[in-house]
Amino acid sequence: MRKFIIGTLAAAGMAASTAALAAGGDQQITDVDWSWEGIFGSYDHAQLRRGFQVYREICGNCHSMNLIYYRNLQQIGLTEDQVKEVAAEKEVEDGPNDDGEMFMRPALPSDHFVAPFPNDQAARVANNGALPPDLSLMTKARLKGPDYVYSLMTGYQDPPEGVEVAEGMNYNVAFPGHQIAMAPQIFDEMVTYEDGTQATADQITKDVVAFLNWAAEPELEQRKSMGLKTMLFLIVLTAMFFALKRRIWAAVH
Ligand code: HEC
Numbered sequence: 459m460r461k462f463i464i465g466t467l468a469a470a471g472m473a474a475s476t477a478a479l480a481a482g483g484d485q486q487i488t489d490v491d492w493s494w495e496g497i498f499g500s501y502d503h504a505q506l507r508r509g510f511q512v513y514r515e516i517c518g519n520c521h522s523m524n525l526i527y528y529r530n531l532q533q534i535g536l537t538e539d540q541v542k543e544v545a546a547e548k549e550v551e552d553g554p555n556d557d558g559e560m561f562m563r564p565a566l567p568s569d570h571f572v573a574p575f576p577n578d579q580a581a582r583v584a585n586n587g588a589l590p591p592d593l594s595l596m597t598k599a600r601l602k603g604p605d606y607v608y609s610l611m612t613g614y615q616d617p618p619e620g621v622e623v624a625e626g627m628n629y630n631v632a633f634p635g636h637q638i639a640m641a642p643q644i645f646d647e648m649v650t651y652e653d654g655t656q657a658t659a660d661q662i663t664k665d666v667v668a669f670l671n672w673a674a675e676p677e678l679e680q681r682k683s684m685g686l687k688t689m690l691f692l693i694v695l696t697a698m699f700f701a702l703k704r705r706i707w708a709a710v711h
Contacts, residue, residue: 486631487602487609490664494671497686500679501672506534508651509669512662514544515649517593520585520640522573525594526673529567533676534669541567548572586626588639597667598674604667606632611663614642 493502510531513523528545532538546564550572553560565572575581582589597603613632617623627637644659644666651657672678 485606485609485634486613487605488612490605490608490667492604492668492671494668494678497682500682501534501668503535504653504655505665505668506672507536508649508653508655509665509667509672510534510536511651512644512649512666513593513669516643517666518571519574520581520590521593522575522590523571523594523673524573524592526571527567528565528569528571530673530676534672538567545569586639588626590640593670593673595674597671603674604671607670608663608667610638611644611666612660 492499493505494500513521528541531541531544536544545567548565549562550565550569551560552563555561575584578589597607600606609632610630613630615629615631617629617636621629621636623629623637627639628641629636630638644662646659647657648659649657649662655661
């Protein structure tokens with residue numbers, strides 16, 4: 459009898475964990491063609507700037523990007539003055555001053571992106587107990603990162619019949635388990651692009667994902683161009699050695 463109970467419990471436990479795995483496994487991820495994919499792929503800098511605008515106006519209200527400095531924005535084409543302006547919108551604590559006191563000052567290009575909340579607890583309190591994770595390395599931290607983040611932002615749907623969504627949660631087909639504390643964030647025309655690009659929800663999502671991918675992998679372009687140069691060099695070198703070999707062996711034949 460005892461054996462039977464233990465056996466049943468073990469089987470039930472296994473069934474439950476398989477079900478949990480299955481729930482993670484049926485995430486619906488869309489495969490997007492990103493400009494930086496492939497050997498010759500590179501970032502579209504206008505898109506990165508639009509993506510930064512989306513982060514600044516929307517995501518940055520909840521999510522920090524602690525690993526990025528304001529001065530890094532010059533890499534995507536912001537001028538020095540624009541970077542100063544963007545940084546100065548936020549305040550950071552500095553000090554101590556001559557009186558031994560800490561004080562607030564506008565952020566500088568040499569500062570990290572200022573986080574929206576002073577600490578994790580404050581972030582949780584503002585978000586129903588859920589913590590908005592730092593987005594600096596988000597596209598690296600998740601499987602199929604850019605595709606996943608795109609699918610997550612566009613994956614909100616009405617729950618299927620019979621599925622109970624918990625209080626404060628939202629049904630999302632890309633999120634593991636399908637219930638996420640973040641509400642839908644991106645809607646048509648919610649930002650106005652200066653470069654005239656039409657701000658559909660799809661475009662806004664792609665732009666912000668591109669920006670997040672650049673943040674996580676800013677060296678991608680140098681890496682790719684170095685790879686190409688190396689290949690080119692090796693091809694030339696092989697040709698030269700081949701010519702040399704023929705020359706040397708010509709005398710022998
Ligand atoms: C109102 C606050 C808020 C805003 C604005 C917001 N988020 Fe979130 N986000 C959250 C919270 C809270 C979570 C944690 C959800 C959870 O764990 O259930 C989250 C989680 C995430 C995750 C992690 C999902 C995972 O796999 O763990 C990503 C990626 C994300 N948000 C991207 C974005 C992007 C991109 C934007 C801007 C377009 C954005 N968020 C705007 C509150 C927000």
